Amino acid sequence: MKIVVVGGGFAGLNFIKGLWSEPSVEIVVVDRNNYHFFPPLLYQVSTSFIEASNISHPFRRMFENRPNVRFHMGTLLEVLPEQKVIRTDGGTYAYDLLVLAPGTETNFFGMQAVQEKAWPMKTIDEAQEIRNHILLNLEKASREPDAQIRERLLNIVICGGGPTGVELAGMLAELGRHIAPREYPDIPGIQQARIHLIDAGKTLLGPMSKTAQDEAYNVLSKLGVQIQLETAVKDYQDGVVYLSDGSTLRTETLVWASGVIAREVPGLPKEVIGKGRRILVDAVNKVSGMDNVYALGDACLQTTDAAWPNGHPQVAQVAIQQGTLLAKNIRRQLSGTPMTPFTYHDKGSMAIISKYKAVADLPKLSFKGFFAWLVWLLIHVIPLVGFRNKVQLAFSWMWSFVTNNPTLRLIIRPLPSQRALDAERKRLQQPDVPVTTPTSAPELHPAL
Numbered sequence: 001m002k003i004v005v006v007g008g009g010f011a012g013l014n015f016i017k018g019l020w021s022e023p024s025v026e027i028v029v030v031d032r033n034n035y036h037f038f039p040p041l042l043y044q045v046s047t048s049f050i051e052a053s054n055i056s057h058p059f060r061r062m063f064e065n066r067p068n069v070r071f072h073m074g075t076l077l078e079v080l081p082e083q084k085v086i087r088t089d090g091g092t093y094a095y096d097l098l099v100l101a102p103g104t105e106t107n108f109f110g111m112q113a114v115q116e117k118a119w120p121m122k123t124i125d126e127a128q129e130i131r132n133h134i135l136l137n138l139e140k141a142s143r144e145p146d147a148q149i150r151e152r153l154l155n156i157v158i159c160g161g162g163p164t165g166v167e168l169a170g171m172l173a174e175l176g177r178h179i180a181p182r183e184y185p186d187i188p189g190i191q192q193a194r195i196h197l198i199d200a201g202k203t204l205l206g207p208m209s210k211t212a213q214d215e216a217y218n219v220l221s222k223l224g225v226q227i228q229l230e231t232a233v234k235d236y237q238d239g240v241v242y243l244s245d246g247s248t249l250r251t252e253t254l255v256w257a258s259g260v261i262a263r264e265v266p267g268l269p270k271e272v273i274g275k276g277r278r279i280l281v282d283a284v285n286k287v288s289g290m291d292n293v294y295a296l297g298d299a300c301l302q303t304t305d306a307a308w309p310n311g312h313p314q315v316a317q318v319a320i321q322q323g324t325l326l327a328k329n330i331r332r333q334l335s336g337t338p339m340t341p342f343t344y345h346d347k348g349s350m351a352i353i354s355k356y357k358a359v360a361d362l363p364k365l366s367f368k369g370f371f372a373w374l375v376w377l378l379i380h381v382i383p384l385v386g387f388r389n390k391v392q393l394a395f396s397w398m399w400s401f402v403t404n405n406p407t408l409r410l411i412i413r414p415l416p417s418q419r420a421l422d423a424e425r426k427r428l429q430q431p432d433v434p435v436t437t438p439t440s441a442p443e444l445h446p447a448l
Contacts, residue, residue, distance in 0.1 A: 003330075005030065005099045007031060011298075011322055028071075029072070034058055037055050046131050046134075047134075053392075059071040079266065104260035113235055119253065130255060142184055158257060196227075197225050198231055198243065208351070212360075212366060212368065228245075233254070278311070284341060302322075347363070356370050
């Protein structure tokens with residue numbers, strides 16, 4: 001049996017692991033990157049806390065001793081179900097069984113200007129771009145005489161109060177408190193730079209417990225993060241973020257962590273595409289109305305699980321469990337045994353807020369503080385692929401937390417031409433768009 005797997009994330013990789021010792025199958029893995037990576041730690045790459053190599057591992061290295069697994073780097077262009085082939089920008093591949101696990105991409109909710117100018121953080125490339133952008137802005141601010149331009153360069157706005165937004169805000173606040181004043185003493189008023197965390201919901205960490213929500217709000221507030229809840233970003237033009245309450249914020253850095261949408265899979269019938277572009281599947285993750293096509297993880301919408309009638313959350317544990325079970329079900333199919341329907345076992349959720357501060361919601365209890373932080377570190381090291389990665393990451397974390405000084409603030413990218421620098425300088429010197437503030441002070445969070 002020839003199996004083609006599109007996507008080497010949590011779902012695809014766990015499916016492959018479950019079958020790579022099965023001699024009767026041949027697996028072809030197609031991914032736009034030549035490496036598997038660990039998305040929950042992207043924000044630490046974007047804040048110069050760890051290296052990208054700490055959370056990534058090459059597919060070819062992973063499969064080098066697996067003779068029945070082959071990797072092809074490419075982007076999916078089209079599925080042709082009738083011919084049982086897929087087309088990619090690197091070639092065409094036939095299959096007996098197709099597993100779609102392409103994951104998600106950033107959802108900008110139709111806001112074109114935000115899509116063009118904000119900074120998403122869904123890939124290694126995007127995380128490194130954010131790191132370079134922030135560091136370059138600090139360098140610009142260090143030689144900028146105009147106070148208003150410096151303010152726009154230093155202020156950072158994060159849209160999205162989920163785990164990614166909270167963790168990113170806390171990490172940036174810690175770096176701003178411990179590192180920026182030491183390394184950039186030539187920037188006047190650098191300690192007055194602001195990190196703004198914006199969310200349209202009533203609380204931070206919406207899906208988590210009230211204990212976690214209140215802890216996140218309190219810790220970030222003490223770190224100086226400006227939190228605005230029940231507020232949405234409406235537009236982003238000329239270095240100004242426009243908010244739904246009528247106020248605006250000057251910034252050259254709008255990080256978008258406010259939602260995802262499933263990656264498009266051209267060629268599938270329209271009737272199998274559901275809300276959020278997710279692929280409709282049955283209880284064993286088979287695409288509705290198709291016999292030899294399956295979908296896993298964030299890309300699929302499964303409503304047969306009694307505890308999750310509206311579909312499962314788009315989190316890593318769902319993808320891991322679906323990938324693992326589908327591999328077992330394919331083995332059952334090969335031996336003539338009926339497949340087992342998928343049931344999600346929720347193991348809880350966690351978020352780190354700042355140094356020694358985290359929150360954890362486990363199935364039977366919620367806790368916070370230093371112990372939650374230790375548990376978070378352990379849980380996020382275990383799933384990493386490759387022993388070398390785990391050792392490197394553990395050492396990087398230990399050194400960075402003890403010294404308050406991660407040493408990875410390298411700007412590694414081609415320098416812009418003098419013409420580009422002159423154009424950027426001219427743009428920043430344009431008259432500022434009037435910036436307004438709310439007419440009344442926002443209410444304090446009940447936890448305060």
